[in-house]
Amino acid sequence: MTAPHDETVVPAVDETSRCDRSVSVPVARSEAPQPSAPPELDYNGRKHRRAMDDATLWDMARRIPAALIQTARLAWTVDRRMAATIVVCQLLSGIGTAVMLGAVAEALPRLMVPDPRDGLAQAWPALTVAVVAMATGAAMWILADWATRRLNPKIASAADLTLVDLHMRAELAAYDAEGFGDRSQAAEIGALRAVDIADDAKTLTNGLVQLVSAATVLTSLHPLLLGVLLLSVVPRGMGGVIAARVDYRVHDRTISARNVRGMMRWWLTTPDLADELRANTMRGYLHFWYRSMCDRVEGRELEAARPYLMVTLLAASLGGLFTLGMWTSLAALVLAGAMSTAIAGTAVVASQTAGRALNSIIRYSTVMFHHGLYLSDYYAFVDEVRAMATARGTVQVEAPQQIRLESASYTYPSKETAAVQPITLTLNRGEVVALVGENGAGKSTLIRMLTGLTVPTNGGKVLWDDTDLATADAESVWRHVGLVPQKNGHWPLAARENITLGQPREHGDERIWHAAERVGMTKALRELPDQLDTLLARLVWGGHEMSGGQWQRLACARAMYREPAVLVLDEPTSEMDARGEHTIFHELRATAPGRITVVVTHRLDNVRMADRVVVLDQGRIREQGSFDELVATEGSLLGELYDLAQDR
Numbered sequence: 001m002t003a004p005h006d007e008t009v010v011p012a013v014d015e016t017s018r019c020d021r022s023v024s025v026p027v028a029r030s031e032a033p034q035p036s037a038p039p040e041l042d043y044n045g046r047k048h049r050r051a052m053d054d055a056t057l058w059d060m061a062r063r064i065p066a067a068l069i070q071t072a073r074l075a076w077t078v079d080r081r082m083a084a085t086i087v088v089c090q091l092l093s094g095i096g097t098a099v100m101l102g103a104v105a106e107a108l109p110r111l112m113v114p115d116p117r118d119g120l121a122q123a124w125p126a127l128t129v130a131v132v133a134m135a136t137g138a139a140m141w142i143l144a145d146w147a148t149r150r151l152n153p154k155i156a157s158a159a160d161l162t163l164v165d166l167h168m169r170a171e172l173a174a175y176d177a178e179g180f181g182d183r184s185q186a187a188e189i190g191a192l193r194a195v196d197i198a199d200d201a202k203t204l205t206n207g208l209v210q211l212v213s214a215a216t217v218l219t220s221l222h223p224l225l226l227g228v229l230l231l232s233v234v235p236r237g238m239g240g241v242i243a244a245r246v247d248y249r250v251h252d253r254t255i256s257a258r259n260v261r262g263m264m265r266w267w268l269t270t271p272d273l274a275d276e277l278r279a280n281t282m283r284g285y286l287h288f289w290y291r292s293m294c295d296r297v298e299g300r301e302l303e304a305a306r307p308y309l310m311v312t313l314l315a316a317s318l319g320g321l322f323t324l325g326m327w328t329s330l331a332a333l334v335l336a337g338a339m340s341t342a343i344a345g346t347a348v349v350a351s352q353t354a355g356r357a358l359n360s361i362i363r364y365s366t367v368m369f370h371h372g373l374y375l376s377d378y379y380a381f382v383d384e385v386r387a388m389a390t391a392r393g394t395v396q397v398e399a400p401q402q403i404r405l406e407s408a409s410y411t412y413p414s415k416e417t418a419a420v421q422p423i424t425l426t427l428n429r430g431e432v433v434a435l436v437g438e439n440g441a442g443k444s445t446l447i448r449m450l451t452g453l454t455v456p457t458n459g460g461k462v463l464w465d466d467t468d469l470a471t472a473d474a475e476s477v478w479r480h481v482g483l484v485p486q487k488n489g490h491w492p493l494a495a496r497e498n499i500t501l502g503q504p505r506e507h508g509d510e511r512i513w514h515a516a517e518r519v520g521m522t523k524a525l526r527e528l529p530d531q532l533d534t535l536l537a538r539l540v541w542g543g544h545e546m547s548g549g550q551w552q553r554l555a556c557a558r559a560m561y562r563e564p565a566v567l568v569l570d571e572p573t574s575e576m577d578a579r580g581e582h583t584i585f586h587e588l589r590a591t592a593p594g595r596i597t598v599v600v601t602h603r604l605d606n607v608r609m610a611d612r613v614v615v616l617d618q619g620r621i622r623e624q625g626s627f628d629e630l631v632a633t634e635g636s637l638l639g640e641l642y643d644l645a646q647d648r
């Protein structure tokens, strides 16, 4: 294969096909066509205003207390003891600094006497206090560090758990909201930064406490000193804030590309797609695609490197100039006789401490501001999804005798036309109903409505007996449902959990083996190295892989194990062999009297076993009745589809 940028090559046709035009056999392509660049993916935040937009420096400064409060709240909720330890240690460390500086101020004038021995004799008590205070301050800092280390993993887990849990609770429509994937990705980065922000907050508050202590001492020596000191650190701080802004803008402009690249990375590296990727010579284009995304992200990051350098250089130079100014003013005060050398010495020590504290405050408030932006993405997403958590009503639902759809229709948030037009339909206990229709007819969407996974969007109702699902507690509805969706989970869990997942665990495996038997999986499970304990995940060490049809059988076993009142199967046997398919449909028939059974299938021979066939066409019920009746009806869609299926 040549490089993806090569010119388009028209596929050659071999000589045989030239001679015999009735059988045209194109030879395999040896060259890839020129690929088109992946579309520009730009998350433009239509539903969520980005924190950086229009933010002034003042806005940013104001954000820091809010970020501090957010962090404190987070810390307090995960471990009160450790959070309190940090606060107490910070205070004690500040008091230690103040005492140390006070003691130095006391000791220095005593040391400035002609006889050093005399000076030392006078100053030693103050010097001892200074040393003890310094040691206490250092010990408190270490203790605060220990407490933060205990707190950090808890904060990380709490933030991550919140996100994962919210995703699992969200109303399905949330996934269809514009930019959901990007915001979810940004929130994930925010959750990762939550740990950094706790560290930043600790260092920042320590700096604040130190500064207050040192500034008190410094101001008492000469108020001018504090002002000059401030000037030396402010440029660096402003530089830090601007640099953080540059950095975050890059993050913001690349988030969509990184998000989609991350997804594609999974597709390119998973063994599930390895065969298709190779045999259909997809590697060339996919490599080009992935490379383009990498280049796009890389390019934007590189673009930002220059402004970043300029900002930090300018800020450091200004900061250096102001520091020089401070030392010059101290020298001028001493030379003018406005300050004694001893006081100037104390001022040097205090300014060193205050300078370090201020530097750390500015540095960590910019870092915290920076991390706070990511954290605000996290909180914005949490609020958004919390508002979209599945919360419909409180009515507890019993196993239904009947499901009624009354003018129920559904329009996906990203679409203008309804996937299911207003439909009226009744399903009764004991009945097996087959839903049939061409691709995109609305079968899966209808299933989602009748199982309460979604509620009708444009008026209309889905009733389980007399309860409108819009008013029911969703969990109580789903407790009665067994669903085999088109795409079922290949859960990286043991075979046992792959059958019992979602059900309270029982003592003994009897019911599990029974469910396996009902889908013809007993032999396959018995042959696994650890039978039900075998981990079904090829990528994990010691894991075992199942075939596509076996995974489908497990999904059916999982639904049957639940003994649901409403059993819904969406293309349950598309990958199964004839024996598997026969077993499943035989089982469905046998257990039908106790439940409402709905099957979606394109294999029309299987539809014969249904009591009623409902044929959907472009979101509407086109016809319904028994299989034989509909096939025999002149002009029926089922008849047409069935004839097509037979015409091979």
Ligand SMILES: Nc1ncnc2c1ncn2[C@@H]1O[C@H](COP(=O)(O)OP(=O)(O)OP(=O)(O)O)[C@@H](O)[C@H]1O
Binding pocket: 176, 412, 413, 414, 415, 419, 437, 438, 439, 440, 441, 442, 443, 444, 445, 446
């Ligand atoms: N999450 C979604 N967001 C937007 N549109 C969707 C979504 N899921 C399905 N649709 C659209 O809704 C319509 C009905 O889709 P649905 O999946 O219900 O059809 P189906 O009959 O189950 O099709 P198939 O036989 O191919 O499984 C289609 O036009 C489809 O493009």
